[in-house]
Amino acid sequence: MASTVLEFHDVSVVRDGNPILDSITWSVGSDERWVILGPNGAGKTTLLQIAAAAMHPTKGTADVLQEALGKVDVFELRPMIGFASTAMARKIPKNESVLDTVLTAAYSVTGRWNEEYEEIDLRRAHRVLKEWGLEGFAERRFGSLSDGEQKRVQIARSVMTDPELLLLDEPAASLDLGAREELVGLLGGYASSPASPAIIMVTHHVEEIPPGFTHAMLLAHGKIVTAGPLAEALTSEALTETFGIPIELTERDQRYAARAAAA
Numbered sequence: 001m002a003s004t005v006l007e008f009h010d011v012s013v014v015r016d017g018n019p020i021l022d023s024i025t026w027s028v029g030s031d032e033r034w035v036i037l038g039p040n041g042a043g044k045t046t047l048l049q050i051a052a053a054a055m056h057p058t059k060g061t062a063d064v065l066q067e068a069l070g071k072v073d074v075f076e077l078r079p080m081i082g083f084a085s086t087a088m089a090r091k092i093p094k095n096e097s098v099l100d101t102v103l104t105a106a107y108s109v110t111g112r113w114n115e116e117y118e119e120i121d122l123r124r125a126h127r128v129l130k131e132w133g134l135e136g137f138a139e140r141r142f143g144s145l146s147d148g149e150q151k152r153v154q155i156a157r158s159v160m161t162d163p164e165l166l167l168l169d170e171p172a173a174s175l176d177l178g179a180r181e182e183l184v185g186l187l188g189g190y191a192s193s194p195a196s197p198a199i200i201m202v203t204h205h206v207e208e209i210p211p212g213f214t215h216a217m218l219l220a221h222g223k224i225v226t227a228g229p230l231a232e233a234l235t236s237e238a239l240t241e242t243f244g245i246p247i248e249l250t251e252r253d254q255r256y257a258a259r260a261a262a263a
């Protein structure tokens, strides 16, 4: 049965006297896959940081995996959360092998030192690499991979610990069309599996929303414009309000496209 993985009540984050997030009330179920869209500076990454138990709200309450931030030991919580972001990728040593890049997630480190890996972790790492289209890459150096391959390694690393919540911050940013489509296809397969964890993905482009995603939040100036099931929340009207220009949204076979509406 589905449980609640995130429960935010009236969450605000204030920096230098300015609200970066402003009274966010939001709930995410274990069987939901959310996309978060909004202009630059809307607060999307800040929202993910709270979901990752990496930041506390200035005001309001945030429960992550049914534990209240501020009352729980975040070091116990974080291994249950997978987080793939460019900031995380920067910490991966360029000369690390792809296998070690994924394996080290099981020990919450980046960069192999002297850990003795268990056979079970090795088997899981190889399975995860295969799932993300990376078989044959295990011995390659992370820094020698293309952008698209590196993005897939980051996601493989973030699911290595079998998390209950998977957070993806712009996983398709900077990818060429072929690499983007490959990633969207893999994410779509993953999102559609009932065995997968709850997923929250931040993106700038509706074209990057994988099939199988169920919910959307549109965020502007730290506030929710709309949030709910994809078909209700992701509309031309809501995108127009969020981005402040007339936008026309189209959908075909669970894939979306958006452009400025004709005057």
Ligand SMILES: Nc1ncnc2c1ncn2[C@@H]1O[C@H](COP(=O)(O)OP(=O)(O)OP(=O)(O)O)[C@@H](O)[C@H]1O
Binding pocket: 015, 016, 020, 038, 039, 040, 041, 042, 043, 044, 045, 046, 047
């Ligand atoms: N530590 C901080 N101190 C002051 N302002 C901050 C701090 N962290 C973030 N901000 C500001 O908060 C706002 C929201 O930032 P955030 O990175 O969450 O937005 P975003 O929606 O992810 O943006 P982008 O799409 O550009 O990545 C931005 O205006 C940013 O400059």
